[in-house]
Amino acid sequence: MSRLAVPKTYKLYVGGTFPRSESGRVYEVVGASGDFLANVAKASRKDARDAVVAARSALSGWSKATGYNRGQVLYRIAELLEGRRAQFVAEIVSIEGVTVAAATAQVDEAIDRWIWYAGWADKYVQVAGNANAVSGPFFNLSVPEATGVVAIIAPQDSSLLGFVSAVAPALVAGNTVVVVASERLPLSAVSLSEVLATSDVPGGVVNILTGSPAEIAPWLASHADVNALDLVGAGDLDWVSLQIAAAETLMRVFPPENGPDAAAPSLERITAFTETKTVWHTKSLL
């Protein structure tokens, strides 16, 4: 007798838990050959709102953790990803229709990038910060600090690599994120949320929504409690009006990037979502 396959229900990841969409909606995800792969939760604006609340409440703990500690936590995610390589490769093969070799290369690159970013957690301050020369007996130090809650529209034409490349740099500086995964290729993002849930990342630091970016993005862009907006995967949306909505509350906005090199690893992606704080301190005159 042949065994009936048990398809996985792909849910949202908000505040460290896996809720269904508040709206009760799901949409079908199909593989490269057009066959049914899974039902994925279709997030509504209220799910986005809940995700922002979760991200906001996780912010103080995550941003106040030492850079060293954040680096350890991020590195551990890469370790867990490594242990789940086979699952990610299988998902990417089924949904993107690429060869196993290509899928493996994507997963490996994603893990390597994650580790690269994890290493920056206790180093970017030294590179991006500065001791400024001032005309007086003072230390004048500029240090970058987390911006706050970052809403991300993940690259839409990449399963895992694009998602990791957009999320990891925002986490390095201590931001918490609400990320809208690729609408067509969401499986790796949801599987990554299972990795996050079993790692040391506090609940609410990463919140993953699946569904239509065109529907959710305007609510995130106009949300007064979102501090920054990464539109890297929003190239196909009306992203200019998203930028206009974001300007209403003086959000930092990162523009869309297209092509295979979208969200290539760089220090700029880390410092994009930081605020520079400058402090004065007297020098000893003895």
Add this chain to the structure above:
Amino acid sequence: MSIDRIVSTASRAIEVVGGDLTESSLKRYLNGIPGVDAVGLEARAADLGSRSIKTTSKAWALDTIISLIDLTTLEGADTPGKVRSLVSKGLTPDATDPSCPRVAAVCVYGDMVPYAVEALGAFHGDSVDGGINVAAVATAFPSGRASLSVKLADTADAVAAGADEIDMVIDRGAFLSGRYGQVFDEIVAVREACRRADGSSAHLKVILETGELNTYDNVRRASWLAILAGADFIKTSTGKVAPAATLPVTVLMLEVVRDWYRLTGEKIGVKPAGGIRASKDAIKYVVAVAETAGEEWLQPHLFRFGASSLLNDVLLQRQKLSSGHYSGPDYVTID
């Protein structure tokens, strides 16, 4: 058998229980009240909580909620400055929107009443006159563990300082061990202590602390007991004990108030307090009031929310309704 204790006279109790008011007649009356169908009550409360309130109804509900709030600060760390900022928040909840209604009252510890009265100045008064009342917790709040003379002095002190409303706690220990007469006497005595020199009287809210009463039957009995002894309001909780206010308990108390109204034509107020932080939850209470006691209860003389953080959430929802996008905690004051 011990000698039957004669309890204090209270006009409501005499009218309902009979002229020869004793501990045993009171007990007989309260124990004769039918028990609560707990499953039915919780199902009813859950059903009331499932109503969909949208757009204009929601806007109305949010404004109503603000006008029913007893804005509360009951911390050991309270200072005159904190009370002053509480008062200014109560007067102008949303500085960006002058159409935002005022809260019904501020609720503070007895020693903070003079500061609240001073901060309110000309705005000290009833909500029908556009003012804000000052409510004070008294009678050794929150535990109620003090001698009667201390409790009465606590009450009289707050009334003399200018409190318009007194939130007293019942002696849960006495109630749970069946000494209904003692609880009754205390409420009657505190009610006396609420009297001012000019003959008027501060409104008396009786806190049942339902989280410590264990059963719905006890909540129903305690509600009747408080009303018989002369309460103007029955209030769920101090906010210092978990669980504080829950929807089923509030529905139950609203049912008692409705029954009392049918029996005597007199309207008693209800105040859920503690644990109501989200507008969504508060709207469920508004629905429960309208569908249990009646819409005429949705006014500050008959229904209040005891809350502190609820107000900010309601303001965020109001801003969302008027601006069309989600607001954030940066746009309301930090308390």
